[in-house]
Amino acid sequence: MSEAVIEVRGLTKRFGDKTVVDGLDMRVEKGQIYGFLGPNGSGKTTSIRMLCGLLTPDAGQGRCLGMDILTQAQRIKRRVGYMTQRFSWYEDLSIAENLRFAARLYGVPNVAQRVDQALDDLGLSARRQQLAGSLSGGWKQRLALAASLLHSPDLLLLDEPTAGVDPQARREFWEHIHDLTEAGITVLVSTHYMDEAERCHRLAYISAGRLLVEGTPQQVLDHVGLQTIVVEGASAAQRQSLAALEGVEQAVVFGTAVHLSGSNAERMGHSVGRYADQQRLRWQRVQASLEDAFIHLMQSQRGAGPNRSASTQAGAARGR
Amino acid sequence: MVYKEFIQMRRDRLTFAMMVGIPLLQLTLFGYAINTDPRQLPTAALISDDSPFARRFLAALQTSDYFQLGDRLDNAAQADRVLALGQAQFVVQIPSGFERELLRGERPQLLILADATDPSATGSALAALAELPNRLLAEQMRGPLAAYAPQAPPFDLVIQRRYNPEGLTEHNIVPGLMGVILTMTMIMMTAVAVTRERERGTMENLLATPVRPLEVMLGKILPYVGVAYVQVTLVVLAAMWLFAVPVRGSLALLYAAVGIFVLANLAVGVFFSTLARNQLQAMQMTFFFFLPSLLLSGFMFPFRGMPNWAQAIGELLPLTHFLRIVRGIMLKGNQAAEIFAHLPPLLVFTALALALGVLRFRRTLD
Ligand SMILES: Nc1ncnc2c1ncn2[C@@H]1O[C@H](COP(=O)(O)OP(=O)(O)O)[C@@H](O)[C@H]1O
Ligand SMILES: [Mg+2]
Numbered sequence: 314m315s316e317a318v319i320e321v322r323g324l325t326k327r328f329g330d331k332t333v334v335d336g337l338d339m340r341v342e343k344g345q346i347y348g349f350l351g352p353n354g355s356g357k358t359t360s361i362r363m364l365c366g367l368l369t370p371d372a373g374q375g376r377c378l379g380m381d382i383l384t385q386a387q388r389i390k391r392r393v394g395y396m397t398q399r400f401s402w403y404e405d406l407s408i409a410e411n412l413r414f415a416a417r418l419y420g421v422p423n424v425a426q427r428v429d430q431a432l433d434d435l436g437l438s439a440r441r442q443q444l445a446g447s448l449s450g451g452w453k454q455r456l457a458l459a460a461s462l463l464h465s466p467d468l469l470l471l472d473e474p475t476a477g478v479d480p481q482a483r484r485e486f487w488e489h490i491h492d493l494t495e496a497g498i499t500v501l502v503s504t505h506y507m508d509e510a511e512r513c514h515r516l517a518y519i520s521a522g523r524l525l526v527e528g529t530p531q532q533v534l535d536h537v538g539l540q541t542i543v544v545e546g547a548s549a550a551q552r553q554s555l556a557a558l559e560g561v562e563q564a565v566v567f568g569t570a571v572h573l574s575g576s577n578a579e580r581m582g583h584s585v586g587r588y589a590d591q592q593r594l595r596w597q598r599v600q601a602s603l604e605d606a607f608i609h610l611m612q613s614q615r616g617a618g619p620n621r622s623a624s625t626q627a628g629a630a631r632g633r
Numbered sequence: 634m635v636y637k638e639f640i641q642m643r644r645d646r647l648t649f650a651m652m653v654g655i656p657l658l659q660l661t662l663f664g665y666a667i668n669t670d671p672r673q674l675p676t677a678a679l680i681s682d683d684s685p686f687a688r689r690f691l692a693a694l695q696t697s698d699y700f701q702l703g704d705r706l707d708n709a710a711q712a713d714r715v716l717a718l719g720q721a722q723f724v725v726q727i728p729s730g731f732e733r734e735l736l737r738g739e740r741p742q743l744l745i746l747a748d749a750t751d752p753s754a755t756g757s758a759l760a761a762l763a764e765l766p767n768r769l770l771a772e773q774m775r776g777p778l779a780a781y782a783p784q785a786p787p788f789d790l791v792i793q794r795r796y797n798p799e800g801l802t803e804h805n806i807v808p809g810l811m812g813v814i815l816t817m818t819m820i821m822m823t824a825v826a827v828t829r830e831r832e833r834g835t836m837e838n839l840l841a842t843p844v845r846p847l848e849v850m851l852g853k854i855l856p857y858v859g860v861a862y863v864q865v866t867l868v869v870l871a872a873m874w875l876f877a878v879p880v881r882g883s884l885a886l887l888y889a890a891v892g893i894f895v896l897a898n899l900a901v902g903v904f905f906s907t908l909a910r911n912q913l914q915a916m917q918m919t920f921f922f923f924l925p926s927l928l929l930s931g932f933m934f935p936f937r938g939m940p941n942w943a944q945a946i947g948e949l950l951p952l953t954h955f956l957r958i959v960r961g962i963m964l965k966g967n968q969a970a971e972i973f974a975h976l977p978p979l980l981v982f983t984a985l986a987l988a989l990g991v992l993r994f995r996r997t998l999d
Binding site: 365366367387390391395400401404418419420 | 842845
């Protein structure tokens, strides 16, 4: 097992009487891209804030970059780059001014040189004098990333970095992230995009503050154990009938196709196959996507409550 | 549209409370606290002639309701001191041999020293004083002595209006304005500036860097200390050149006192910023603090004209003490020793506000 960059146990945070993060265990190894998934309000941002010392956990302990998150937050901050969920640089300062300010906050030596280099690396040089407030989402995101990298951190915490960014910029962003991990940086990234989840080395899925599944994307899929059947060209009425068939737990429309998923492959295959053949619809088994898996998790979580999450957490531990 | 506006107003509890609170506050302050005809003003007596006449005169002062006789003083230096410190509004001085000279018809002088920094505080008392000798004599020379009752009083009542002999209101207002301007701008600017960082999410960024919360806070407020000194300099220059207000004491002393006062206000601003959820709330809180400061500090209305509860609140406000300091330095020529007497309450306030501001500020995200 290689070196752990983040290792926390039982991390808990309460706001008032609401437990926002509930006994979170997590281990992230050096050089990994670790995806952090979960519906809105599930506690991703709160967890990330506890990791970098912005919030004090109410319970739990852990180490980040080998330092105690409870007592050494100040030292952790020096070696962590944190990109907040919301753009949080100064809209009334130019790109270069923002970067210079960030460099000084971290006490980076040779500020001017470091800022020029950062501008070059991220292709911001031509816009250096532009006010941050006038930038589009993609450029703001580049600026925020550049700012969080100025002090050459060992760990990057990215909180929904690509929300509201166009696909082209997202792709470039992820290429950049991959380059960084090649260079030895560890990345923890929260996201709602499944294509991004697929690019991560490992994933954690949390819901209502509890960790439900953890592992490589394949392990997550195996754990959820979902089967998917794609049926082409069904009408609205047929789709409704399909969704009501035995073993079908979830039906999602993708253009002209409908994806039917269920955890009991045999039962679903049997009923769907019979109905589709009857109605002369084309159908085929495919591998369940992460998206299907997560929607399944979300729905089963909503229906089942704590018992179920306990059993899946045990499953997660086995998945490692 | 109107309906939506009302719903939003109700959701924003604090704003709603302020909208009700500010008029209530105004009503209370204007209605109950303010009195432009102050009575029971503290008066010290320097009596070198302990005669029946002197006692009668003092008793008459007391019954006039405008004067509240306090300390007996022993010498002129003490008289200067109680006035310089603002402990007494008036000093009555009856020279030795007063009654003897009076009976000989030598028209002795009876001296009233008034702290006239705020002309409106002394105005009606001095007017009442002018009436006093006649009434007093009419009373005393009754019966067999009535024949001797003179047309005009047989002594001269000399009133010495100290510090502001011409009774110019601007001499009182302009130095006071310095404190008012500082209170308003310092609290509002810090409260809004810090709240803006939080509202825009940039505070989270700052706190995620190795810069300590205390450093963030100091970095936020230090520029305003510079702003404050620019404002003070402007007011001093305007006071001297436009309004011909004297600067009798040391400017260095004034600037030092400004430092403490500014710190007190900046700390209040930081504290408000930790309570306010948006810039509007920060502004409202500033106003909520500013209003009593303006009305109860003795800036607009004589401090001693207010009922006790209002004076008690006034004593808590930093502006009240700063006004005494700035008027003391500019008009009375107070020295460091006299200024120190006004410092303890200001220092206590500053320390408390700073502690509260820092403590709450450190927990910004929690
Ligand atoms: N400072 C706070 N005070 C009170 N509640 C909070 C605070 N921060 C977050 N929450 C609540 O905690 C829950 C989790 O929030 P968050 O960690 O931001 O979730 P996510 O990032 O997964 O969307 C939400 O219900 C949110 O309202
Ligand atoms: Mg979030």
